[in-house]
Amino acid sequence: MSTNYYAFGPFPGGDPDGEGLHIGQTAAGWRFLFRAHNSLGITTLPDWEHFLRAPDVTIRNEYGRDVTVDEMVETMKESTGQDGFPLRRRFRNDDEHRYITSGGHAFDRREFF
Numbered sequence: 239m240s241t242n243y244y245a246f247g248p249f250p251g252g253d254p255d256g257e258g259l260h261i262g263q264t265a266a267g268w269r270f271l272f273r274a275h276n277s278l279g280i281t282t283l284p285d286w287e288h289f290l291r292a293p294d295v296t297i298r299n300e301y302g303r304d305v306t307v308d309e310m311v312e313t314m315k316e317s318t319g320q321d322g323f324p325l326r327r328r329f330r331n332d333d334e335h336r337y338i339t340s341g342g343h344a345f346d347r348r349e350f351f
Contacts, residue, residue: 240265242300243310245290249278258298260349261286262314270314274337274345283343287311314343 244258251259262272274281280289290297290307297305305313335347 243305243313244298244300245295246298247292247295251275252295254296261290261297261310264313269342269344270316272314272343272345273349274347276347281345282339283314283341286314 240263242263243261245261246252246254246258249259251257259275259278260273262270264270272283272286278289280286289295290310295307297307297310299305336345338344
């Protein structure tokens, strides 16, 4: 089972009546898959942490449950092993849309659910 997470606030894609800005997805046994937003400068875990800590950002999962920033950051980090290495890869090859940061976090530039 997987869970998607979204950010809401005064930024592109953050309309409270819309779907929200996709943060990423958890799936049992897999590392967190981040959604990159190059146009907003969100391409690494530290970028997401900084963005989500803004006072006007609300985080919600796809089931409508609000999530605190600290809980979201823990969720993002919990599926990576020591020194940031992934427990399992979510995809096999990097391509123009997918990449893994130096911290071992998987990102995709495309929409996914």
